[in-house]
Amino acid sequence: MSALMHAVGKAWADVRANPRLRWGLVLIAVVMCVEGGLRWSDAIAQQQQVLSKLQADVAVLRTGLKNDAALTESLETSRQTAALVDARLWTVSSEAVGQAKMKDWLTEVVKRNIADQYAINLSVSRELGKREGTSASAATSPQAEAPVAGLREFRANVSFRLTPRALEGVLIEVEGGEPYGAVESLVVKGQERRVEMAVRVLMRIQPTEVSGGQAQ
Numbered sequence: 643m644s645a646l647m648h649a650v651g652k653a654w655a656d657v658r659a660n661p662r663l664r665w666g667l668v669l670i671a672v673v674m675c676v677e678g679g680l681r682w683s684d685a686i687a688q689q690q691q692v693l694s695k696l697q698a699d700v701a702v703l704r705t706g707l708k709n710d711a712a713l714t715e716s717l718e719t720s721r722q723t724a725a726l727v728d729a730r731l732w733t734v735s736s737e738a739v740g741q742a743k744m745k746d747w748l749t750e751v752v753k754r755n756i757a758d759q760y761a762i763n764l765s766v767s768r769e770l771g772k773r774e775g776t777s778a779s780a781a782t783s784p785q786a787e788a789p790v791a792g793l794r795e796f797r798a799n800v801s802f803r804l805t806p807r808a809l810e811g812v813l814i815e816v817e818g819g820e821p822y823g824a825v826e827s828l829v830v831k832g833q834e835r836r837v838e839m840a841v842r843v844l845m846r847i848q849p850t851e852v853s854g855g856q857a858q
Contacts, residue, residue: 674813675825681817682824685844686770689793696720732821732845737767737794740845744796747821748841755811757802757837765797770844797826797842804835816841 699716734740741764752760770793802808809830816823822844829838 671809671813671828671830674817675828677817682822685822731793732843733848734845735848735850737847740767740794740796740847743845744798744843747819747843748798748800751812751815751819752800752802752808755808755815756805757808757812760800760802763799765799767794767796767845769793770795792846792848794845794847795842796845797840799838799840801836801838804830804832804837809837812837812839821845 699720732740732743734743745762745764748762751757752762800812802812813825813828816825816839824842826840826842828840830836831838
């Protein structure tokens with residue numbers, strides 16, 4: 643354990659004494675952010691493909707498809723796709739529950755990576771595909787990007803004291819963790835020894851049914 647602490651201390655001293663090493667770490671972080679952004683885009687594209695396929699399946703059914711084998715295969719594929727999506731998407735009963743779940747997850751991530759002196763500030767969530775500041779007329783325009791019903795993007799700003807372990811560990815867990823998470827922006831303040839990042843997570847809002855058919 644003492645050898646590990648000595649190695650960590652030496653690495654941190656090297657980072658402080660070597661500007662090139664600091665910039666190298668920043669470059670690595672930027673590359674990871676770009677890669678994470680690409681993976682996020684791929685995930686969204688996959689979801690859009692899933693929705694398009696389901697819409698195509700409905701259109702085929704409406705034309706009176708009589709091929710039972712093809713219908714069975716299509717339904718099985720749809721079930722498998724839905725199971726895959728459900729396994730990756732966090733489903734919450736309300737926006738407040740989603741906010742609490744995201745904060746708990748981020749708190750666990752920073753603590754697990756010894757990111758001390760941290761702060762987590764949540765932002766208001768929004769529908770997936772809906773841009774901030776979009777007017778009502780723009781939202782109904784054919785050119786406007788249509789929101790995906792039930793899916794919301796939850797955002798938070800996370801900051802913590804800069805150490806190589808904390809920076810690398812938090813980035814890896816946000817980009818490759820359990821939920822559909824991504825780092826939207828990353829700022830490393832060398833002089834202040836602080837990291838600031840904007841994180842977003844995709845969740846499904848599905849109100850819990852109660853007696854009488856009313857949602858909580």
